[in-house]
Amino acid sequence: KQEVTQIPAALSVPEGENLVLNCSFTDSAIYNLQWFRQDPGKGLTSLLLIQSSQREQTSGRLNASLDKSSGRSTLYIAASQPGDSATYLCAVLFIPGGNAGNMLTFGGGTRLMVKP
């Protein structure tokens, strides 16, 4: 079964720290991987999308890496701010086959709190 796992489930850090969120997936046959941010009670905001042929993507203080062979992605947040507090979700678009179909498979998310 194609699954996505995120560790840790929750993280609390003081403002200014650099931090890494982890995502692992069980099948290396993927089209792409996308990181989303979700504020409480809200929808999902796309942060970064990495195609299967890419190794990393950067946007401002965010950097996402992809290692297909090991089934891992990381989201690096530099100089964290209280406004970064949210849930971060990793989602993988597996190549059709097995039970994945054409849909995104999400991890359970990491709830991040950045304390002033």
Add this chain to the structure above:
Amino acid sequence: DTGVSQNPRHKITKRGQNVTFRCDPISEHNRLYWYRQTLGQGPEFLTYFQNEAQLEKSRLLSDRFSAERPKGSFSTLEIQRTEQGDSAMYLCASSFGLVGPNYGYTFGSGTRLTVV
């Protein structure tokens, strides 16, 4: 076009009633997806349309659930005879194709359903 629009934002209904949600995707996106998210979990796939054709349905989509996308534009998700277990955030997303820099998913703000 300001993105994916979902209505209503919130819906409270009594058990046994029927409810219908609407999603308006980004106009040039040919694919539309419905996901369900319960508290503290990542979103789970429900169903997917390419243009007006419903191509995949999750086993989560019981016979009380039906989705349509007439003319390949907006979509509706109806839940009949609602149960308390249907309480969740229902998210709609749209995309255009599978590969390329713009081929990520764009999510709406969701409809939060509470069944009392």
